[in-house]
Structures are given as structure tokens and as C-alpha cells.
Amino acid sequence: MQFSPEQMQGILGQWRNWIGGIAAQNKLANPGNRLGVEGAVIRKGGIVTDGPYAEIKEMLTGILVVRTETLEEAVELGKGCPIFSAGGSVEVRIVIPTTME
């Protein structure tokens, strides 16, 4: 998809607004990163192929870490993601803490 500069500005703005909105609620743990289109897949035996998986029609494009009391709250935050208008989806997972007791 080709975008004009104004459209890019608008799209970037939407993403910044989404993440900024989470940050404003003091629920942003890590703004994370967007992920590039190129990649590699490594399998047992050191076999490396071009990635991401060609068979999977969904490709991970970014990660964000939020800080909420419940999974439901995190889901609410995820609902604001601009990816939906591009036909994408958001997966929400719990980060397992690594603190030593």
C-alpha cells in the first residue's frame, strides 16, 4: 500500500495517539518496537529459512508492554490499536514476572 505524506502523518499520528493514550494513563511499561518485514526462521539442526512463516497469513508487526491490574484491562487498551483498520488483530499475553522472592 502506498501512502501520501499526509496519510503517513495521519497513520503515524494514530499510532502515537494510541500509545500516548496508554502512557497518559500511566499503563505503559515498555513502548516496545515495531518489527520489520524481513526475518529468518531457525529450526532444529540449524536449518535456517527466510521468515516469517510463509504459511501463516498473520505476521507479528509489533510488540508493546502495558501494565494493568487485569487481563481485561489490557484487552480494553488493545481495542484502541490502529491495526484493525488495516485488517489486523491484537494478541494479548501476560508477561511472566522474573523477580526473585
Place this chain on the structure above:
Amino acid sequence: METEEQLIPHLFRTEYSKIVAVLGRLFGFEHIETAEDIVSDTFMLAAETWGQKGLPANPAAWLYTVAKNKAKDHLKRNTIFNNKVAVTLQQNAAEAYETEIDLSGKNIADSQLQMMFAICNPIIPTEAQIGLSLRILCGFGIEEIADAFLTNKETINKRLFRAKEKLRHEHVKIEMPATVELNNRLDTVLTTLYLLFNEGYYSRSQNISLRKDLCLEAMRLTYLLTGNAVTVQPPVYALLALMCFHASRFEARTGQQGESILYGEQDTSLWDKELIARGQQYLNKASTGVQFTKYHVEAAIAFWHTQKVDSQQKWESILQLYNTLLILEYSPIAALNRTYALSKAINKESAIIEAEKLKLDDNHLYHCLLGYLYTDIDDGSALNHFEKALKLAKTKPDKKQIKLYIKQLAEHTAKTN
């Protein structure tokens, strides 16, 4: 033509900080009180002498000469004492005794910088760093510092005493930190200067001229950093730009009765164009190199606020800058300001949705924002929020301000019904 009374307070404050910095570096934190006493004695003598004989031709030079002599006398008298005490002191005393006490412009600037790094030290609490900076670096009196912090003299005296004790205990030297440590320590210095500026800018103290002096002192100290090859770095310029932009509206922010005037209602002819221009120069200098700090973002936001235009582009830019700022570092004020910018860039309805998510229910400013946002949409809710704000507000000026909002809302509601 300034009268004697007007000239002396500022003269004393300016020269106090310079002489204490030089003598303080010489004596170290071990004997910092001695340095302060010498300077106080000098000023007392000045007040007596000048009161009788009138101002000398060069008041600063007079002060330097008397302070130097008092310091030398003290060192001479104390050499024997020092010889019998710790050997570590001896080196300092011997050096000092032989060394001419250098009150040149360069040594004053160097000493002040070194004193700044010594005081803005993470081992003492931030309030203590600011308090000590005000006392030693800026020459403020204990009462003035208490007024600025909205507390009493005993609290400030205790705070400063404990801080000096700690610095002594840890044998903190008054010198530039080693290069490897410098960036970290510069961070601490900038944070302290930023907070010092905010004390003046946001303080609820009724003493307007004192608040202005705090801002100017913070700017002066930040500017000192730009005069040194090692410390002149982009974040320093960014902070300086930020301070200039904010300070440019100082005159317009406060009304005749000391009430604060909102940005949208300020008389823009009172905005200091020269400060704005200087801020822009500093912002340009800050834009070199690879460092990108929250000061850069805040300076950019402050820059936009110096532009009178009320355009979509302005508010969208400010909104995006607040997004960037919050992603870097959260603060409730930034969250509130972002929401305001959003209301201007998009609309009030969207802003209300965002605002409700913030849940800063114990913050009177939060309720003021919601009061503003609900006006014209749901005046009943607006009034509820303003009343909550009034209950939560702690200071008289704040309460007065909110009562004004309530009055304005009532008038507004009456007109539209």
C-alpha cells in the same frame, strides 16, 4: 537610579554566591560554614560602613577585598590549630595560606560550576539539593527559601544542616566529576535546576518577585553550564530553551491581584519577545548531536506555546509532542496537558473520553480540566467537577481560581439558557 536599599539586596545576593563559591571550594564542605560566616561578616561590615560613609565607587571590589582579608586572617589564625589536627586538613590550609584568593571572573565561574556539581549530588534528597543551591549558589536567605517552599525557617535550617552533614560525612569534594561520571552527574544537576525553575514558575507562594528571581537564578545557573567546554551539551541548551520560553510569559501569567491568568486569556503583548528569540537560538543549538531528552520535547512544546496562532497544526504538534513526552516519562501534569491539547486538536467529546480514563480523581487540576471540557456539553457535570476541584484544592490562590471558574460557568450557563 537605584537607591541604596534597592541596590544592596541584589548586590549582596549576587556577590554572596560568587565569594562563597570561591571560599567554599578552598575550605571544602568540612568548613563550609566558615566560608559562609566570612561572607556574612563581610556584608555586615559593608552595611554598617556604607550606611555611614555611603556606597564605595566599586561596591563589588570592596566586598572582595574585605572578604579576602578576612579569609586570610582566618587561615593564619588557624594554621597552628590545623597543624595539630588532621593531617589531611594541613594540605588545604597550607595551600590556601600561600595561594592568593582568586576572585577573578574565571575562577568565580569555575568555582560556581564545581559547587553546583558538588551540591547537586544524588546522596542528598532533591529538596536539599535545591535548598542548598538556593543558599550557597544563589545567596538566598533562609526566610526566602522557606517562603519559596511554603514552609518555615526551622524546617529549612534542619534540611540544610543535614545535607551539609551528609556531604561532609561522605567526604564530597568540590570539584568537577571525572569524565566517566560526568554525564550521570550532569543529569542530576539538570534535574535540580529544572525543579528549581519549577519552584519559581509553579510555586504557590504569593511573593511574585521572589518566584521570578527563582526562575532567573535557575536560568543563570543553567547558562553557566554552557560556558564550560565539558558541560556544554545539547540537553543543557534544551533545558535553557525551555526555561526561556516559559519565562517569556511571566509578566502575562499573573494578574493585578496575584491571580494566575490562563494561557488562552493572556495579553500576548506582555510576552517577552527577546526571551522567545533567545529560546529559539538555544533550541537550535540543542538540536545538534544524538541526545534526545525530555527537555528537548518540553522545549519544543514550550516553543509552540510561544506562537500565538491558534491553528490545527499547532495543537496537533503539541498533542504528538505530549505523546512523545509521556512515552519517555509519565507525569500527571503531562497527561492532563495532553488531554487539553487533544481537545483543541480533535474535539472536546474525544478529550472527555480520554480524560475519564486518566482517573486522577484526587487531583484538583484533573477536575478543573474536566470542568472545562464539560462546559457547553454538560454544564451540570462541569459544575460537579469544579466543586470537587474546590474541595481538593489546598492553597488559597488555587481555591480563589476555582471559585472564579465556577462563577464564570454560572454566568455562561445563564447566558446560554
